[in-house]
Amino acid sequence: MREIVLDGADGVPGLVRALRDALDGTGPAVLPLSARDPRLGELRARLAPGEPAEPGTAVVVATSGSTGEAKGALLSAAALTASATATHTRLGGAGRWLLALPAQHVAGVQVIVRSLLAGYEPVVAGGGQTFAEAARTLAASPRYTSLVPTQLSRLLTADLPALRSFDAVLLGGAVTPQPLLTRAREAGVNVVTTYGMTETAGGCVYDGVPLDGVDVRIEAGLVELAGPVLASGYRLDPAATAKAFAGGWFRTTDLGVLHTDGTLEVLGRADSVINTGGVKVAPAAVEAVLTAQPGVAEACVVDLPSDEWGQLVAAAVVPAGEPPRVQDLLDAVRAALGAPAVPKLLRLADTLPVRGPGKVDRAAVRELLGR
Structure with missing residues (x-):
């Protein structure tokens, strides 16, 4: 398995070449x-870059590790190609x-894969x-182009004409506050939310x-996904593979509803539900209310330990x-x-601390609020 270490935009051309070879099997x-x-x-220690990859693997992408240790998802050329082809079909x-x-995350990898399938190399923002x-x-x-909500929020102020020039701006990686989505679309940006x-x-x-x-289904309240885009499992981790992948389905930890x-409406992570005084509170629901208020750009709701409540609801x-009145938000x-x-x-x-491709770092928010 070939390791490509990126430093910002540096190294992307090498990754493009390596992905081209991995996709065509050369x-x-x-x-x-x-x-x-x-x-x-x-x-490096966990994913063993010097060792051969599992058969059929084109790319091993490290997950962001939002709940515990990060893992390496095994993505085949067929899965990457199926995803990229379906994306182009949907976009026209x-x-x-x-x-x-960041090109090391799956959203960055897919921008490269889609570009290669279209017969081009991607243009890279960054590097000055x-x-x-x-x-x-x-x-x-x-x-x-493909962005995370934090980038969209900043670019709406700094580079709105550039955003408008794109036929589609894919937006994923984190929950998008509805006011931000409304603002972007009313400004003439063709935003497509992705999950x-x-x-x-x-x-x-x-x-x-x-x-x-x-295919999408809801089992025990959780979103499950199937189709040719699925990874074949996790690098050197058969136990985690067996737990998450079964019968052609991938079981997420996200709560959802199929209308x-x-x-599909995603309601938030099942493992983030707060049990406060015996009542279950979904952080995503509280965040949606907070971000809908005047004067609020972003919000993150987490639990903090409490002798009285077991867990208490806390928000950044x-x-x-102009800062909103806290009492108005409550x-x-x-x-x-x-x-x-x-x-x-x-x-x-x-600001809210972020990790990986732009997801809010809830552990860091919890630490910030617990001080």
């Missing part, structure tokens, strides 16, 4: 890693892609080149609708412009969700 499987990842040594045809995400500058070098449409994970070769449900070939029109809120949550969901601790913060 080269070994690829393990993309980041030189800036504090887990680099740990990932193959096109040119701007890579604005701003998003707008990189966008201007992109050839004629269709033009696509998926490393184990599904990236986003496999767009704007709530599964991509061609992808009668076939669209990033203001948008009153809004009470009116929408009831008293048990009201944060017993709410602090304003300049």
Whole structure:
């Protein structure tokens, strides 16, 4: 297995070449890693880049490890190609892609794969080149890019004309606050929300609708996914593979609802539900209320230990412009969700800590609020 260590935009051309060879079978499987990842040594030890990859593997992508140890998802050329092809079909045809995400994560890998299938190399933002500058070098449409919500929020202010120039802006990696999504679409940005994970070769449900070939079901309240985009398992971890993959389905840890029109609504992670005084509170629901209030850009809700409540609801809120009144935010949550969901601790913060491709680092938020 070939290890590619990236340092920002540096090294992306080498990864592009390695992925091209892995996809057509002329080269070994690829393990993309980041030189800036504090887990680099740990990932090398766990994923053994010097050892051969499991048969049929084109890329091993490290998961972000949001709940415990990170794992390496085994993605075949067929899974990556199925995902990229279905994406182009949904968007209206193959096109040119701007890579604005870390290339070692699955969303970055897929931007490269889609580009290669379209017959191009991706244009890379970074390395001294701003998003707008990189966008201007992109050839004629269709033009696509993939972002996380934090990037979208910043670019709406800094580079709105560049965002508008794309035929589609895929948005994933984290829950998107509805006000941000509304703001972007009203500004003329064609945002397509995506849901998926490393184990599904990236986003496999767009704007709530599964991509061609992808099946979705709800079992015991949890979202399960199937189709040609699935990974074959986890690198050197048969126990984790058996637990997550069974009968052609991947069992997520996300709570969800399938509506009668076939669209999927993701309600948040099952392992993040807060049990406060015997009442279960979904952080995603509280976050949705908070981010809908005037003066709120982002919010993260976590649990903190409490002798009285077992767990108490705590929130970090990033203001948008003039800071909102904390009491107004608490009153809004009470009116929408009831008293048990009201944060017993709410602090304003300049930013929310992030990890991986742009997901909010809930452990870091918990540490911040617990000080």
